[in-house]
Amino acid sequence: MExxxxxxxxxxxxxxxxxxxxxxxxxxxxxxxxxxxxxDICPVFAITEQQRVICRLCPTCTDQPAMLxxxxxxxxxxxxxxxxxxxxxxxxGYINLTAAGKEREAFLHIWKHNPLPSVCxxxxxxxxxxxxxxxxxxxxxxxxxxxxxxxSDTFDDYIPDKYPVIFQEEIAVIGAGPAGLMAxxxxxxxxxxxxxxxxxxxxxxxxxxxxxxxRIPKNIIERDIKKxxxxxxxxxxNTSISRRQIAELKKNxxxxxxxxxTPYSKELPIEGYKKEGVYTALNFMERVNNHQPMRSYPGQxxxxxxxxxxxxxxxxxxxxxxxxxxxxxxSVTAVCLECGCEVPCHPWxxxxxEAEGVKLMEAWAPKRFLGEQVMLNGVELNxxxxxxxxxxxxxxxxxxxxQKITLPADCVIVAIGQQADxxxxxxxxxxxxxxxxxxxxNACSVIDAMAxxxxxxxxxxxxxxxxxxxxxxxxxxxxxxxxxxYPATRLKVARPATPVAPLKERIxxxxxxxVEYGKDIVDIEVKRCLQCGYSKIxxxxxxxxxxxxxxxxxxxxxxxxxxxxxxxxxx
Amino acid sequence: MFDKRKVIVVGAGxxxxxxxxxxxxxxxDVLLIDKETWPRDKPCGDGQTAVNDIxxxxxxxxxxxKVGFALIGSRFxxxxxxxxxxxxxxxxxxxxxxxxxxxxxxxxxxxxxxxGADWMENCEAVEVIRERNYAKGVRxxxxxxxxxxxxxxxxxxxxxxxxxxRPFGFFNDDPELVFMGARGYFENINGIEDGVVEEHYPDKSxxxxxYMWLFPEGHKxxxxxxxxxSKNLQNGNKRLEDYFTWWRDNTxxxxxxxxxxxLVGEIKGWRLPTSRCVGKVHDNGILAVGDAGxxxxxxxxxxxxxxxxxxxxxxxxxxxxxxxxxxxxxxxETYKTYxxxxxxxxxxxxxxVRENVCPDPETYETFLExxxxxxNYPNNNxxxxxxxxxxxxxNIDLLEKYGIDLRLLAQRMSPGH
Numbered sequence: 012m013e014x015x016x017x018x019x020x021x022x023x024x025x026x027x028x029x030x031x032x033x034x035x036x037x038x039x040x041x042x043x044x045x046x047x048x049x050x051d052i053c054p055v056f057a058i059t060e061q062q063r064v065i066c067r068l069c070p071t072c073t074d075q076p077a078m079l080x081x082x083x084x085x086x087x088x089x090x091x092x093x094x095x096x097x098x099x100x101x102x103x104g105y106i107n108l109t110a111a112g113k114e115r116e117a118f119l120h121i122w123k124h125n126p127l128p129s130v131c132x133x134x135x136x137x138x139x140x141x142x143x144x145x146x147x148x149x150x151x152x153x154x155x156x157x158x159x160x161x162x163s164d165t166f167d168d169y170i171p172d173k174y175p176v177i178f179q180e181e182i183a184v185i186g187a188g189p190a191g192l193m194a195x196x197x198x199x200x201x202x203x204x205x206x207x208x209x210x211x212x213x214x215x216x217x218x219x220x221x222x223x224x225x226r227i228p229k230n231i232i233e234r235d236i237k238k239x240x241x242x243x244x245x246x247x248x249n250t251s252i253s254r255r256q257i258a259e260l261k262k263n264x265x266x267x268x269x270x271x272x273t274p275y276s277k278e279l280p281i282e283g284y285k286k287e288g289v290y291t292a293l294n295f296m297e298r299v300n301n302h303q304p305m306r307s308y309p310g311q312x313x314x315x316x317x318x319x320x321x322x323x324x325x326x327x328x329x330x331x332x333x334x335x336x337x338x339x340x341x342s343v344t345a346v347c348l349e350c351g352c353e354v355p356c357h358p359w360x361x362x363x364x365e366a367e368g369v370k371l372m373e374a375w376a377p378k379r380f381l382g383e384q385v386m387l388n389g390v391e392l393n394x395x396x397x398x399x400x401x402x403x404x405x406x407x408x409x410x411x412x413x414q415k416i417t418l419p420a421d422c423v424i425v426a427i428g429q430q431a432d433x434x435x436x437x438x439x440x441x442x443x444x445x446x447x448x449x450x451x452x453n454a455c456s457v458i459d460a461m462a463x464x465x466x467x468x469x470x471x472x473x474x475x476x477x478x479x480x481x482x483x484x485x486x487x488x489x490x491x492x493x494x495x496x497y498p499a500t501r502l503k504v505a506r507p508a509t510p511v512a513p514l515k516e517r518i519x520x521x522x523x524x525x526v527e528y529g530k531d532i533v534d535i536e537v538k539r540c541l542q543c544g545y546s547k548i549x550x551x552x553x554x555x556x557x558x559x560x561x562x563x564x565x566x567x568x569x570x571x572x573x574x575x576x577x578x579x580x581x582x
Numbered sequence: 583m584f585d586k587r588k589v590i591v592v593g594a595g596x597x598x599x600x601x602x603x604x605x606x607x608x609x610x611d612v613l614l615i616d617k618e619t620w621p622r623d624k625p626c627g628d629g630q631t632a633v634n635d636i637x638x639x640x641x642x643x644x645x646x647x648k649v650g651f652a653l654i655g656s657r658f659x660x661x662x663x664x665x666x667x668x669x670x671x672x673x674x675x676x677x678x679x680x681x682x683x684x685x686x687x688x689x690x691x692x693x694x695x696x697x698g699a700d701w702m703e704n705c706e707a708v709e710v711i712r713e714r715n716y717a718k719g720v721r722x723x724x725x726x727x728x729x730x731x732x733x734x735x736x737x738x739x740x741x742x743x744x745x746x747x748r749p750f751g752f753f754n755d756d757p758e759l760v761f762m763g764a765r766g767y768f769e770n771i772n773g774i775e776d777g778v779v780e781e782h783y784p785d786k787s788x789x790x791x792x793y794m795w796l797f798p799e800g801h802k803x804x805x806x807x808x809x810x811x812s813k814n815l816q817n818g819n820k821r822l823e824d825y826f827t828w829w830r831d832n833t834x835x836x837x838x839x840x841x842x843x844x845l846v847g848e849i850k851g852w853r854l855p856t857s858r859c860v861g862k863v864h865d866n867g868i869l870a871v872g873d874a875g876x877x878x879x880x881x882x883x884x885x886x887x888x889x890x891x892x893x894x895x896x897x898x899x900x901x902x903x904x905x906x907x908x909x910x911x912x913x914x915e916t917y918k919t920y921x922x923x924x925x926x927x928x929x930x931x932x933x934x935v936r937e938n939v940c941p942d943p944e945t946y947e948t949f950l951e952x953x954x955x956x957x958n959y960p961n962n963n964x965x966x967x968x969x970x971x972x973x974x975x976x977n978i979d980l981l982e983k984y985g986i987d988l989r990l991l992a993q994r995m996s997p998g999h
Contacts, residue, residue, distance in 0.1 A: 210702070212727040249729045251700050255611045285649060285685045287623065287847075297619045301704050301725055384767045384803050385682045386846050 034571045035553040036560065038546050040494060042568045044111070045544035046104025046120055047093060049559035049569065057552035058559065061490035062087040063543050065148045065498055072499040075148060086147075087489045091544055092139035092155065094485040097462030098193075100124040102139045102155045103544055105162065108564060110537040116564035118166040121159060125461070126196035127189060127235045129167070130218060132160030133227050133525065135458050136357055145541050149498045151506040153539055154528070161533045167234055171242040177202025180475050183264040184208065185252050188216020189457045190448025191270035192239065193464030194471075198268075199244055201472055206264075207244060210251040214239075216272055218457070221296060221327060223334045224521040254434060261443055266471045269438070270447040270464060273429035279322060283380030284425075288387035292327050292426035299334055305422065317421030320390050321345040321369075322377050325355045325455075328426035332369040335424070336518050343369045344418060348395050348408050350374040363511075367518050374398070376410050380423060390420045445471055488547075496541055504539050507532045587613045587700075589900055590720060590733040592707045592746060594620065596627075597872025597889035598739030599690040602699035603640055604897030610904060613731065614691075614699045615722060617706035621688040625765050625850040628805040629653065629779060629797040630686065631678030632887040632928070636894065642693050646686060650679030651799050654777040656964055658950060661784060661943040663834050666950045668964050669778075676777070677963070680797040680805065690890070705729075710736055710746050710868065716909065717867035720746070735909050736868045737896055739889075742853045744874035751862055752870040754855040757813035759880055761792065764822045764851040765807030767799075768843040773835075774798055784833045785825075787814040789943055790936045791856075791881050794829055796839065806840070809854065809883050823849050856880035858933035860922045867909040869896045869917050877925060879932035881940070888925045895920035927990050934984045935968045938976055948975075 038049075038058075050058045064087040070077040078086075092102040100121060108117035121128045137156045146152030180203055184195045187209035195205045213219055215232045240246065252260065252271075260267055276291030278284060290298070290305070298305060319335040321328050324347025332343045345364075347354055350373035354361070361371065374395040381389040394414035399407050431450055438444045447467035448460045472478070510526040511517075517524055528536070548559075560569045589605055591598045594616035605612040616622075630646075631653065637643040653676055655669040679686070695701050707720040711730065719732035738747050747753055754760060774780060780796040783789070792810035799805055808825040810818075820828055826849065829836035857876040863869060871877070872889030879885060899917035903909050940946040952975055953967040969988065972978045980986040 212724045212729060249702075249724060249731070251613075251702065253700050254698060285682075287682075287684065294619060294621075297704065301619065303619050303704075383769050383846050384799060385684070386767070 032553070032555045032574055034555045034573045035550045036548050036555065036557065036569050037550070037572045038548050039568050039570070040545045040547070042565065043545040044104050044107035044542070044565060044568075045093065045101055045546060046108065046564060047099070047101045047546070048104075048120065048562045048564060049546055052558045052562050054556065054558065055552050055554055057549045057554075058546050059486065059488055059549065060091075060093065060544055061494065061547045062091055062487050063490045063494045063496050063541075063545070064492075065144055065496045065541065065543070067148065067498065072497065075498075084489050086144075087543070088487045090142040091487060092143055093544055094487055095138040095142045097138070097458050098124050098465060099485060101544075102153075102159075103540060103542065104564075106153065106155065106158055106537045106540045107542060109158065109162065109533065110540070111565065113564060114162060114165060115169075118162045118169065120564060121162060122169075122171065122238070123200070126192050126239055127218075127232075127457075127461070128159060128163040129231045129235050130189075130227055131458060131461075132156060132163045133231065133523075134222060135159075136456050138458070144543050145539060149501055149541070150503050154506055154509070154536055157509060157528045158533055158536060161528050161530075163235075164527055169238070171238050174199040174243045175202045176204065178204075178475070180204070180265040181206070181263065182266045182268065182471060183260050184268045184270060186216060186270035186272055186448065187211070187214035187236075187246065187248070188270060188272050188448060188460065189218065190272070190460040190464035190467075191216065191268070192236075193461040194268045194270060194447050194468040195244055195464075196239065197465055197468035198471060199242070201468075203472075203475075205244060206247055208247045208250050208252055210249070210274075212249055214246055214248065220293060220300070221330070223296065223299075223330050225333070225337065225517070225524050226330065228523055257438070266445065266475060267443050268445045268447055268464075268467050268471060269435055269450055270460075270467070271432060271435060271450060272460075273431045273449045275430050275432070276425065277428045277430055279377065279425045279427055281377060281379050283382065283387070285385075286380055286382050286387040287385045288382075288421060289380055289423045289425065292323070292331050292424055293429065295331055295424045296334070299338070315339045316341045318419045319343045319422045319424065320418050320420040321424045321426055322390075323347060323426035323428075324349055324371065324373070325426065325428075326357060326360050327429075328424075329356050329360050329364045329369065331424045331426050333364050333367055335422070336367050336369065337521055340422075345369055345371045346375050346377060346390075346392060346418075347371065347373060348376055348398055348406065350395075350398070353398070353400075363524060366514060375416075376408060378410075378415065380420075381417065387420060387423060390418050390423055392416050392418065442474075487544075490545070490547075494545070496543065501541070504535065506539075507536060585732055586719075587611050587731070587733040588904060589613070589735045589737060590615065590731055591699075591737040591739055592720060593739035593741060593872075593874070594691045594694075594701075594703075595624070595687055595739060595741060595872060595889070596690045596886055597874075597877070597893045598737065599687070599694040600636070600640065600890040600893030601737050601739060601871055601896050602893075603690075603694040603697045604894050605900060606694060606698040608897065608901045610897075610901060612699045613702065613733070614694060615702045615705040615707060615720075615731070618703065620691060620703050621684050624683040624687065625852045626763055626807075626854065626883075627683055627886045628765070628799070629678060629680050629795070629884075630886045631884060633678060633890065634675060636887065636890045639894075640690070640693050642689050645689050646679055646681065647676075649685050649689070650681035652676030652777055653678040653680055653779055653797075655775075656779045656781065657775075658780075658953075658964065659782045659784070659835055660946045660950050661786075662947055663782075663784060664950065665835075666953050667778075668953075668967065680779075680799050682799070682805075707731075707740070707746060710738075710749070712749075715866050717750075717865070734867065735900055735903065735914075737900070738868065738870045738874045739872045739893070740874050742855050742873040742878075744870070747870050747874050750865045750868060750870075752875060754857060754861070754876045757816065758811055759856050759858070759876075760812045761809045761854040761856060761878075761883060762812050762815050762822055762851060763807060763809035763854055763883065764825070764849050765805055766826065766849040767803070767846040768806050768840065769803045769846055771796070771802050771804050771806070771839050771843045772841065773838045774802065774804060776801060782829075782833075782835055783940065783943070783946060784829065784836065786943060787818040787820075788940075789946065790941045791883075794825065794836070806843075822851055854878050854883060854885070856883070856885075857929060859929050860918060860926050863892070863921060864911060864914045864917050866911050867914075869900070869914060871896045875921075877929075879929055881932035881936035884928075888928065891924040892921050895924050927986065930984050930986050931965065931968075931980075934972060934978075934980060934986060938972050938978060939968050
């Protein structure tokens with residue numbers, strides 16, 4: 012029998028050539044868990060992500076309001092957990108791999124995209140859960156972050172494979188924070204030799220310095236870093252890079268990724284800001300982490316049974332406030348300019364802080380610090396009457412001098428933002444340097460910082476290998492009508508509440524607030540996934556290389572089918 | 583390249599920071615480390631005199647002027663409690679500043695960082711690495727982890743308690759020259775004038791060397807302290823912190839000053855190793871600056887300016903040593919030379935004052951009597967009176983006996999104090 016052939020024309024930069032395609036891949040949409048590994052590896056971008064429509068046409072079918080067909084289609088392709096994740100991890104993928112009993116593959120999927128799974132399992136602000144369609148259309152979103160945490164805790168002793176060494180180019184990453192580690196991890200996975208420099212004695216950057224222990228214990232950060240070391244990432248700690256070392260770096264490395272972050276807290280230069288007891292947020296956390304006294308007079312630890320005022324309403328401010336409570340402060344008040352929904356902290360962080368006894372005062376601006384000599388005993392506040400924030404983040408506000416109150420304060424922690432080292436400004440136009448993390452954009456969360464590290468890594472690879480990078484933008488397509496999901500066929504299962512440590516224990520010690528899900532809860536939780544997405548192969552573009560089959564973690568999804576004459580598939 | 587620095591400076595107080603500042607300014611790869619999280623407080627040295635030149639040299643004068651309280655004169659009393667005032671002459675700038683160390687030290691440190699020095703805080707050096715008799719860096723506990731920091735030269739600026747310098751013989755424990763001091767911040771003090779420093783010698787144990795002081799920091803508020811040689815402290819019957827209550831309860835001036843005053847915070851003490859002249863301050867690959875090199879004046883207890891100037895001298899000597907690539911003791915001998923140029927005049931003068939002006943209460947009373955009758959010199963400060971008393975009244979040849987060249991006076995003395 013004569014082989015039937017399909018020809019495929021591939022456009023490259025200079026010329027085109029033809030391939031004879033004997034067979035093409037086919038994806039079984041029922042078994043596909045939409046992990047996206049095949050999409051990443053496909054050399055011809057033939058695989059796309061499809062989002063099933065959750066049907067809400069008939070009013071009787073569900074207790075939620077009905078929707079028009081067009082609205083449903085628009086919603087399906089608008090966003091999903093896979094597109095919401097800044098790191099392009101597929102929550103649907105690892106949740107359903109877990110459900111299929113492939114926990115190890117699920118963890119590996121996370122680890123490949125995210126060098127800090129245990130950290131993100133605890134403090135990621137989970138944009139994926141906010142767009143989870145189960146949450147919008149059925150009952151409550153899946154507890155994605157908790158599942159990730161469960162997986163990372165289950166595989167905490169996993170020893171990863173060594174990074175491949177493919178390229179000769181050496182890359183330096185400055186800063187071992189989330190952005191730097193992400194960039195280093197991605198470049199290492201691509202096959203570069205990467206060295207990470209950091210000033211601190213331990214890697215982790217702001218995870219160590221800025222986030223208190225009760226949100227991520229130090230051993231959790233160490234655990235993730237250890238895996239990176241085992242995989243062969245080189246760290247040069249205790250090494251600060253200043254102008255003098257940069258010339259050397261430029262000589263020894265082919266590309267330098269600067270993820271040095273914003274290591275300095277901003278000061279609030281109002282009257283009396285030099286008094287004893289006025290600390291910036293980072294200075295405060297530094298002292299707490301290193302068990303150093305807050306005030307130099309012996310026996311006068313300000314915080315023990317003292318009044319603490321935190322200036323700022325962001326997550327850092329609330330972290331400081333919650334730390335002060337744990338150190339035994341009598342009262343902790345956070346003061347912020349904003350009010351209502353403009354308060355910049357995450358709502359769940361505010362809830363937890365208020366439960367622990369932090370009082371948040373909205374729309375007040377500090378006027379001056381009061382006290383005798385160098386000692387502090389109060390803060391004078393003025394009421395904010397108008398507040399605006401430009402897109403660049405510049406804040407403008409007016410206060411009413413008539414409305415003022417004085418808060419007693421033994422300690423003030425100023426948490427009004429951080430700033431970067433001036434040094435890097437001079438290298439912004441230099442081709443050798445790529446910037447990630449807080450230096451490249453206003454990345455206010457760990458996951459955003461990591462996403463920028465990922466972008467910098469892709470850019471470095473593109474520049475060094477002179478190749479066009481993959482389209483990082485995540486594309487979603489609405490699935491055909493036969494792939495629809497009917498919520499009426501789903502049982503309503505309440506999301507298990509996030510287990511938290513008892514309040515009394517929380518406010519007196521630095522133990523972790525959130526507790527891990529047990530296996531039984533996870534088993535129920537993973538089954539709640541609606542499986543909105545699946546991968547689909549555009550057979551007209553497939554060249555039949557079979558790469559997707561080799562990477563599929565599930566095994567029963569992709570198969571090769573012979574191509575009939577005229578392009579018809581032979582099933 | 584990242585394993586080794588050119589110079590490591592241990593301690594980021596004014597001496598260490600000024601060393602790092604001048605080194606960084608001349609383009610040397612310098613790492614400044616400190617065991618504390620900054621800004622930090624320190625008990626001694628709230629009164630900074632004779633610092634105008636070096637502040638201006640470092641470009642921090644304006645900033646220091648903004649945060650400090652200007653000192654314009656001084657006032658003394660002896661055992662008879664009669665007040666002698668040396669009011670500063672009308673002048674363009676103050677003779678010094680009274681400023682909490684937390685603030686002023688941070689300004690000096692920042693100047694060093696801005697000049698390009700590298701910085702590690704929370705990094706406590708525990709040992710100097712010695713190889714073939716050369717200092718080659720330090721072992722330090724950096725945020726709880728042991729690290730080895732290597733360098734061609736080490737500058738010790740680890741203060742009066744300097745432990746790292748002991749093996750090199752920089753440590754001074756002569757009980758006559760080591761002072762113990764204590765200070766507290768008081769408010770609602772009666773009888774003091776803004777900008778006028780007060781020094782009182784009401785007890786026998788204050789001779790020779792030592793006094794109660796008041797540095798005014800704001801209206802009716804002052805940093806009040808006492809310092810005394812450890813020999814006199816051991817021989818006396820009072821603990822250091824008891825001097826405050828003793829002074830309040832037993833003397834007229836003390837009662838006026840502290841009778842209604844309120845202590846803010848706590849009283850804190852420290853150790854001040856002084857010296858009569860620049861002593862042993864260097865060895866192979868290592869220099870000691872500031873208090874670690876005993877740069878405190880043995881009569882006045884002042885040392886802020888001496889420390890900063892010794893830092894400047896150390897940086898100059900090190901820059902030359904780096905050019906020669908020779909860090910031996912002989913090569914670093916230049917540090918001692920520069921340091922003597924900067925500091926020996928004041929150290930020796932204070933030593934002479936200690937021996938001739940206040941060896942006992944009676945001589946000091948005679949001096950105060952003498953000083954009250956002096957005409958108003960254009961530069962009428964207490965040092966002028968000391969010199970006049972020693973040369974005119976006691977007929978001492980300072981050049982022959984102490985090696986003090988009075989011709990340097992005009993250049994060396996900053997006006998006002």
